[in-house]
Amino acid sequence: MLRKCSINYCYYQPSMNTALDIIEALQCGDTFVFREVFETYHRKLYQNIFSKTRSAYLAEEVVQLTFIKFWEYRSRISQEYALSTQLYRIAATTLVDMLRKQYADDKKLKARIAAGVPISEAAGKMVDEKDFQATLRRAMEVLPGVRRRAFEMNKLEGMTYREIAAALSISEKAVENHIYKATRQVRALLANDYFPFFVVFSILCCGRGG
Secondary structure (H helix, E strand, O other): OOOOOOOOOOOOOOOOOOOHHHHHHHHHHOHHHHHHHHHHHHHHHHHHHHHHOOOOOOOOOOOHHHHHHHHHHHHHHHOOOOHHHHHHHHHHHHHHHHHHHHHHHHHHHHHHHHHOOOOHHHHHHOOOOHHHHHHHHHHHHHOOOHHHHHHHHHHOOOOOOOOHHHHHHHHHHHHHHHHEEEEEEEEHHHHHHHHHHHHHHHHHOOOOOO
């Protein structure tokens, strides 16, 4: 049975050290207790989701949404299950929902391209073009000088391997090698931290060879 809150919220007290006390305080809307729960479980939830996805972006998004849902539906927190169990369940459900949405977005994007919609226009439906360009350039900052310039000339400026080789005074084989390595590095960075941009980047890179 839930404890009635005389003024719609409870004050946290040092004696609140049992699981039932904590749950009742959360049900009453005690923000102090919620903050304590957040600080206790945030890192654990993040590590759990990251271990499943290897994506920092997804892990952070899932954890944030988990705590938002946890607070919004705090009146429904069960006294029969541990808080950790309920948090992990919310996180697991949130992750599945996000992956399902991303899969659907990816299918829609590919369908638009297959239907003849220009790649740049189709991609723009998924992410903002300015955001994508800014994120891509941040990812490119980790590339060595010549590799970064070769990649930029090919992927962003549309130059061929021959044109790049002439401009940089290197062989076409060297250009190909630089772009191959740069593409792998940038794709790995985007997959780790900016998953929606990773999907767009992967599609944009298809067919942009020398």
